[in-house]
Amino acid sequence: MRPSLVVTGDPAAVASTAGSRRWVIIGLLFAAVLINYIDRGNLSIVAVPLMHDFGISASRMGTLLSAFFWTYTLLQIPVGYLVDRFGLKWTYAAAFVLWSISSAAVGLAGSFAQVLIFRLLLGVGEAAVQPASLAFIRRNFPPAAQGLPTAVYLSGMSFGPAIGAIVGSTLLAAAGWRLVFIITGLGACVWLLPWLAMAPRDQVRHEKAVVRYSGDMWTEILRGRTLWGIVIGAFFYSYFWYYCLTWLPSYLVMGRGFSFLKMGVFTAAPFLTTALMSMVAGRAADRLIAKSGRPITVRKGFVVSGFCLGSSILLLLFLKSAGAVLATLMLSLMGIGLASANYWALTQAASPAALVGRVIGFQNTIANLAGICSPVVTGILIDKTKSFEISITCAGLSLLVAAAAFFFLVRQQDVDRLNALYAVQLCQ
Numbered sequence: 001m002r003p004s005l006v007v008t009g010d011p012a013a014v015a016s017t018a019g020s021r022r023w024v025i026i027g028l029l030f031a032a033v034l035i036n037y038i039d040r041g042n043l044s045i046v047a048v049p050l051m052h053d054f055g056i057s058a059s060r061m062g063t064l065l066s067a068f069f070w071t072y073t074l075l076q077i078p079v080g081y082l083v084d085r086f087g088l089k090w091t092y093a094a095a096f097v098l099w100s101i102s103s104a105a106v107g108l109a110g111s112f113a114q115v116l117i118f119r120l121l122l123g124v125g126e127a128a129v130q131p132a133s134l135a136f137i138r139r140n141f142p143p144a145a146q147g148l149p150t151a152v153y154l155s156g157m158s159f160g161p162a163i164g165a166i167v168g169s170t171l172l173a174a175a176g177w178r179l180v181f182i183i184t185g186l187g188a189c190v191w192l193l194p195w196l197a198m199a200p201r202d203q204v205r206h207e208k209a210v211v212r213y214s215g216d217m218w219t220e221i222l223r224g225r226t227l228w229g230i231v232i233g234a235f236f237y238s239y240f241w242y243y244c245l246t247w248l249p250s251y252l253v254m255g256r257g258f259s260f261l262k263m264g265v266f267t268a269a270p271f272l273t274t275a276l277m278s279m280v281a282g283r284a285a286d287r288l289i290a291k292s293g294r295p296i297t298v299r300k301g302f303v304v305s306g307f308c309l310g311s312s313i314l315l316l317l318f319l320k321s322a323g324a325v326l327a328t329l330m331l332s333l334m335g336i337g338l339a340s341a342n343y344w345a346l347t348q349a350a351s352p353a354a355l356v357g358r359v360i361g362f363q364n365t366i367a368n369l370a371g372i373c374s375p376v377v378t379g380i381l382i383d384k385t386k387s388f389e390i391s392i393t394c395a396g397l398s399l400l401v402a403a404a405a406f407f408f409l410v411r412q413q414d415v416d417r418l419n420a421l422y423a424v425q426l427c428q
Contacts, residue, residue, distance in 0.1 A: 037160025045168035046177035062379020069371035071123035099125025104185025151282025151341030158275035169264025229409025277337025306339025
C-alpha cells in the first residue's frame with residue numbers, strides 16, 4: 001500500500017488544511033506569486049528609461065536584471081530545508097515584507113549600486129515562494145489531483161507579468177519609472193492580512209522515520225536519471241523563461257520601436273495566454289492520470305510538447321509585422337502554459353513527501369542559475385551585435401534542449417523505485 005502523501009506528526013494541522021480551506025490557501029499562494037512576479041518584473045518594464053537616466057549600457061542593465069537571481073538562487077536549498085522543517089506561515093510572511101520593501105526602495109534609488117543592492121534583497125525575500133508553495137501542494141493533494149492546484153498557483157507567474165506590464169507601462173507613461181516600484185511594492189502589503197488570518201499552522205515538525213533515512217533517499221534520487229533530466233531541463237527552460245521576463249519588454253521598445261503602452265499590451269497578452277493554458281493543461285493532465293495511473297508519463301508528455309511549441313519564438317527572426325510578432329509571442333508562450341503546471345507537478349510526483357521542499361529547492365537552484373545567465377548574456381549580445389537576433393536564437397534553441405532532456409532522461413521506473421523505498425522506510 002502506498003504511504004500517505006501528508007507526512008506530519010500533528011493530525012490537527014492536517015485537518016486545518018483539509019477540504020475547501022486548502023483551496024483558500026492555494027488562492028493566497030496564487031496572489032502572492034502574482035505579486036512576486038510583478039515586483040521582480042518591474043525592472044524589465046522600466047529598463048529603457050532607467051538605462052537613460054543612469055547612463056548605463058545594455059550589458060550593465062543585464063547585470064541589474066540578473067542580480068535578483070544571485071541571492072534568490074543561493075537561498076533555494078536553505079529555504080527548502082526551512083520549509084520542510086518549520087512550515088510556511090511566519091516564514092512566508094517575513095519573506096513577503098522583505099521583498100515588498102526592497103521592491104519599493106528601488107523607486108528611491110539614486111545610483112546603479114543602490115538599485116543593485118535592493119535587487120539583491122528582493123531575491124532574498126522571494127526565495128521562499130517556490131519551495132513553500134509547491135511543498136504545500138505536495139503534502140495536501142494526491143498525485144492525480146496536483147495538476148490543477150499547481151496550475152492555479154503557477155498561473156500567478158504569468159498573470160503577474162501580464163498585470164505588471166499593463167500597470168507598469170501605464171504608470172511609466174503617466175508618472176515615470178520610480179512610482180512603478182513604490183506603488184506596486186507598498187500597495188501589495190495588504191496581502192498579509194488574509195495570509196496571517198488563514199494560513200495553516202506549521203505542519204512539518206515530526207518526520208523522524210523519514211529524516212532518519214533521508215541520506216539513503218537522496219542517494220537513490222541522485223542515482224536515477226530522472227532528477228538529472230529534470231534539472232537539465234529546468235536550466236534550459238528557465239533560460240527561455242527568464243529571457244522573456246527580463247528582456248521581452250525592452251525588445252519590443254528597442255527592437256520593434258513600440259511605445260511604452262503598446263509594449264505593455266504586447267507583453268501582457270502572451271503571458272495571459274500562458275496563464276489560461278496552464279490551468280487547462282494542468283486539469284487535462286489530472287484527468288489523464290486518473291485514468292492511466294501514470295503521473296510521470298502523462299506530465300512528461302505535456303512538458304515535452306509544450307517546450308517544442310514554445311520554441312516557435314524563433315519565428316520572430318523572420319516575421320516583421322506587429323500582428324505577426326504578437327501572434328508568435330502568444331503561440332510560444334501558449335506552449336509554456338502547456339508545459340508549466342505539469343513541469344512542477346512532475347517534480348512533486350517524483351519527490352518523496354518529506355523531501356519535496358529540498359528537491360524543489362535543488363531544482364529551483366539550477367533553474368535560477370539560468371536566471372543569472374540569461375539577462376547578462378542577452379545584454380552582452382545586444383551590446384556586441386546591436387540587435388536581438390542572436391539572443392532570440394539562444395532562447396528558442398534552449399527550449400529544444402530542455403525538451404530533449406525530459407524526453408530521454410525522465411523515467412517512470414525511477415519514481416517507482418523511490419516510492420517503494422519510501423514505503424519501506426515509513427514502515428520501519
